[in-house]
Amino acid sequence: MSNLYDHAYELEKALRNSEEFQTLKKLHQEVEQDEVAKKLFASFRQLQIDLQQKQMMGQQLSEEEVEKAQQQLQLVQQHETIGNLLNAEQRLSQAISDINKIITNPLEEIYGSPEEQQ
DSSP states (O other), X not given: OHHHHHHHHHHHHHHHHSXXXXXXXXXXXXXXXXXXXXXXXXXXXXHHHHHXXXXXXXXXXXXXXXXXXXXXHHHXXXXXXXXXXXXXXXXXXXXXXXXXXXXXXHHHHHHOOTTXXX
16 A cells, blocks of 8 residues: 555645646746735635635625626636636646546546546
8 A cells, every 4th residue: 555655645745846836836826926926826716715614604695795706716816827827727627637537547447437426
C-alpha cells in the first residue's frame, strides 16, 4: 500500500513542477502584489465561498445573488491579471479533473462509471 502513497507524492511533485501550476503560482503572486487586484479578488472569492456554503446547506440562491455573482465575475474578468489567473485556475482544474478520471479507471472497471449506474 505504501507504494501507492509514493506514487501519490510523485504525482504531487509533478503537479507542482507542471507548467499549469507554475503559471498559476506566478499569476497569483502578481495579484497579491497589486493592492486593487488583491482586494477585488478577495471580495470575489468571499462571494464564491458564501454562495457555495449556502448551496451546500440546501438553500436556493436568489436571483439577486446570482446576478451579483455574475456582475462580480464580469468585473474580475475585466481586470487583466485576475482574468489571467482565473484562466490558469481553470486549466489546472481541468488537468486535475483529467488525472482524477485516469486514477479512478480501475474502480470504474469494477463498478462502472457514474453515468452507467443511472
